[in-house]
Amino acid sequence: MSAFLKNRNARAFLLLAVIALALGILGGPQIFSGRTMFSILQQFAVLGPVALALGLTMVIRHFDLSVAGMLGLAGCIAVLCGAGNPLFGIALAVGFGAVFGALQGAIITTLRLSSIGVTLGGLLILNGLAYVITGNRELGYPRPDVAQFIDATLGDVLSFRALVAIAIFAVIGLVMSRTRLGRDIIASGSDPAAAAIAGVPVKSITILVMTFSGAAAALAGGLLSFSLTTASPTALADVLVPAAAAAIIGGVSLSGGRGHPIGIAGGVLVLCLLRSGLSALNVEPYVHGITVGFVLAMVGLLDSTDLERRLINLRRAFARPRPS
Amino acid sequence: MTSQLDWLWPSPSTLFRWCIVVALAVFAVTTPGFLSPTSLRSLLSTASLVGCVAVGMTFVTMSGNIMSFSLGASLSATTVVFVWLLPYGAAAAVTGALLFGAGINAVQGLVIGYFRANPIIVSMAAFALILGVFTMLTGGRGIYITTNDAEIFNTNFSFVPGPLMAFAACALVGQAILRFTRFGRQVFLLGSNPRAALAAGMEPWRTVTWAYALAGLFTTVTAVLIASRYGSGDLQHGTGFEYQAISAVLVGGTAIQGGNGSVLRTFIGTMLIAIFKAVLILRGFSIELQQLLIGVVVLLVIMLQWRAGDLK
Numbered sequence: 001m002s003a004f005l006k007n008r009n010a011r012a013f014l015l016l017a018v019i020a021l022a023l024g025i026l027g028g029p030q031i032f033s034g035r036t037m038f039s040i041l042q043q044f045a046v047l048g049p050v051a052l053a054l055g056l057t058m059v060i061r062h063f064d065l066s067v068a069g070m071l072g073l074a075g076c077i078a079v080l081c082g083a084g085n086p087l088f089g090i091a092l093a094v095g096f097g098a099v100f101g102a103l104q105g106a107i108i109t110t111l112r113l114s115s116i117g118v119t120l121g122g123l124l125i126l127n128g129l130a131y132v133i134t135g136n137r138e139l140g141y142p143r144p145d146v147a148q149f150i151d152a153t154l155g156d157v158l159s160f161r162a163l164v165a166i167a168i169f170a171v172i173g174l175v176m177s178r179t180r181l182g183r184d185i186i187a188s189g190s191d192p193a194a195a196a197i198a199g200v201p202v203k204s205i206t207i208l209v210m211t212f213s214g215a216a217a218a219l220a221g222g223l224l225s226f227s228l229t230t231a232s233p234t235a236l237a238d239v240l241v242p243a244a245a246a247a248i249i250g251g252v253s254l255s256g257g258r259g260h261p262i263g264i265a266g267g268v269l270v271l272c273l274l275r276s277g278l279s280a281l282n283v284e285p286y287v288h289g290i291t292v293g294f295v296l297a298m299v300g301l302l303d304s305t306d307l308e309r310r311l312i313n314l315r316r317a318f319a320r321p322r323p324s
Numbered sequence: 325m326t327s328q329l330d331w332l333w334p335s336p337s338t339l340f341r342w343c344i345v346v347a348l349a350v351f352a353v354t355t356p357g358f359l360s361p362t363s364l365r366s367l368l369s370t371a372s373l374v375g376c377v378a379v380g381m382t383f384v385t386m387s388g389n390i391m392s393f394s395l396g397a398s399l400s401a402t403t404v405v406f407v408w409l410l411p412y413g414a415a416a417a418v419t420g421a422l423l424f425g426a427g428i429n430a431v432q433g434l435v436i437g438y439f440r441a442n443p444i445i446v447s448m449a450a451f452a453l454i455l456g457v458f459t460m461l462t463g464g465r466g467i468y469i470t471t472n473d474a475e476i477f478n479t480n481f482s483f484v485p486g487p488l489m490a491f492a493a494c495a496l497v498g499q500a501i502l503r504f505t506r507f508g509r510q511v512f513l514l515g516s517n518p519r520a521a522l523a524a525g526m527e528p529w530r531t532v533t534w535a536y537a538l539a540g541l542f543t544t545v546t547a548v549l550i551a552s553r554y555g556s557g558d559l560q561h562g563t564g565f566e567y568q569a570i571s572a573v574l575v576g577g578t579a580i581q582g583g584n585g586s587v588l589r590t591f592i593g594t595m596l597i598a599i600f601k602a603v604l605i606l607r608g609f610s611i612e613l614q615q616l617l618i619g620v621v622v623l624l625v626i627m628l629q630w631r632a633g634d635l636k
Contacts (some may be wrong), residue, residue, distance in 0.1 A: 040407060063444065066410075107623075107627060110597065110632065111371075111630035113625055113626060113627065113629065113630060114390075114580050114581055116390055116391075116444075116580065117574065117580040117626040117629070118623065118626055118627075119619075120391075120567075120570065120571075120574075120621060120622065120626070121622045121623025121626050122619075122623065123567075123619075124567065124571065124615070124618060124619030124622055124623075125616060125619035125620055125623060126619075127619065128612070128613075128614075128615035128616025128617070128618065128620075129616055129617060131611075131612035131615050131616065132612045132613055132615075132616050135610075135612065136611070136612050216436075240393075240448070241393075241448045241451060241452050244444070244445065244448055245448070245452075248445060254442045254444065254445065284460070285459075286455075286456045286457075286459040286460045286464070287456070287460075288456075289452050289453075289455055289456030290452070290453060290456035290457060290460070291455055291456075291473075292452050292454030292456075293449045293450070293451070293453030293454075294449075294453065296448060296449035296452065297435075297445075297446065297449035297450070297453065299445075300441050300442055300445035300446050300449055301377045301439060301441055303433065303441070303442070303445075304435075304439040304440050304441035305439075305440035305441075306438070306439050306440040306441070307439050309439075310438055310439055
């Protein structure tokens with residue numbers, strides 16, 4: 001049991017169980033209907049790839065702020081270019097995401113810059129691009145058949161869109177657990193200098209992970225816009241906080257070298273369950289915001305570097321007041 | 325450390341920066357209509373509102389904490405607090421707003437400094453918490469100023485717009501704090517070398533807490549001005565301000581990893597972005613294209629910091 005508690009990937013699932021239990025007590029078992037499950041997985045289809053993208057960059061000690069902009073812009077690209085052939089639209093969006101991500105990765109590695117700065121510029125550029133190509137309008141997507149296809153239920157609770165997200169998690173999970181590439185990714189996050197000396201191509205891995213990050217966020221954004229049959233250039237930071245929260249809850253550490261797609265998937269499910277569960281309970285939407293903020297603050301506090309040392313200091317200070 | 329006479333022999337990247345400044349100035353002055361009083365005044369007012377937040381953000385960045393994602397949310401919440409307190413008089417409202425703004429940011433600074441929690445995570449959590457709690461308190465609706473108590477914050481000083489005076493005052497005070505106080509030197513040390521700060525026997529958490537409290541104070545100045553200008557407290561007022569503020573800080577040339585920069589640079593950065601925007605409008609570029617070009621400028625300026633990245 002203690003090994004389970006110490007496993008960072010298990011943390012998210014433990015939290016998931018606690019939240020499910022709380023929701024079950026508050027709303028009765030009928031809250032876990034097929035409809036709730038479907039809505040959880042639909043949200044997973046959007047937040048999942050973005051959280052995985054951001055989470056993997058955090059594993060290699062970077063932080064890709066631009067995923068938030070990529071999600072919006074990719075939706076606009078897919079809707080603008082995918083009216084005739086939706087596959088072409090989505091391929092263009094994903095291709096653009098990959099190229100943009102690779103470009104950011106190349107800038108970060110060759111100029112040895114902080115990824116937050118570079119991707120902050122990237123975020124502003126992507127957001128600006130979305131405004132330019134849409135002319136600051138909300139675009140309609142004239143293909144309701146595509147929306148129906150990607151959101152149709154396969155089985156009871158799964159849609160095509162959710163299946164794509166799950167497949168991405170499965171593939172990246174296998175890569176991280178079973179391949180040399182996965183071990184190299186962990187190594188370049190744990191100690192970039194030592195990894196480089198040991199022969200890990202840290203720079204190429206950074207570019208590769210940034211490329212994946214752009215492509216995954218673009219895929220999620222494109223499919224989301226198809227599903228909503230609209231795309232608009234707004235929503236600058238709406239996805240950033242939940243994506244970071246999901247990754248952190250899922251056991252990714254911002255100091256790098258820690259994190260696995262399974263844990264991230266758990267973190268995403270925690271947030272999706274919270275949102276769907278709270279809305280099934282007819283709770284006001286702000287409760288979800290407060291809960292996410294609270295959970296994020298708690299996990300951030302638990303992961304802080306000096307927590308144990310400071311708590312010991314505090315306990316000492318209160319147990320034995322200094323003689324005056 | 326850089327010597328006092330460094331500006332006489334600028335490094336290539338500094339030289340490049342000054343070239344951009346001069347090119348922009350020439351471009352601006354030759355743009356027809358740029359020097360008209362109305363255009364200048366509206367330009368300076370809008371820029372000053374971002375500028376005060378950017379002065380606050382400078383302290384967060386300089387102390388080695390990259391940026392705060394919650395300054396925009398904090399700004400929105402402070403406009404609401406200000407409007408709530410206005411019935412008790414303008415002085416009480418300003419005092420309360422300042423205390424509130426400094427308080428909610430100081431708490432973040434305390435968590436970041438004392439427990440060494442990650443600044444990105446803490447400020448993102450604060451963003452969600454502030455907006456959530458204030459949506460609960462206000463029901464998500466804006467609240468309006470019904471009296472004319474806030475009119476004094478709306479006045480202009482003959483030609484000079486009121487917000488510009490406030491921004492200039494903030495920049496002067498901020499620069500003085502960063503340059504001439506013990507706290508300011510500690511911010512420099514903490515941002516450039518946190519280990520050395522610890523080894524020197526500094527208690528970094530005090531410095532970080534104060535840096536965030538100051539960020540909140542300077543953000544409150546903008547909150548009071550915006551609430552008085554629009555006659556309301558609203559959770560939409562501050563949306564996106566954190567990104568505009570960090571853009572101004574970085575365009576001014578403050579290093580994103582901290583320890584190298586100044587409030588003066590932030591002042592210049594704010595003005596550069598404002599002039600750039602104005603020139604683009606007057607030359608007939610669309611608002612959409614402006615957003616894109618400002619992103620490009622921010623990325624280019626960050627790429628100019630490549631020397632500083634060698635440390636990592």
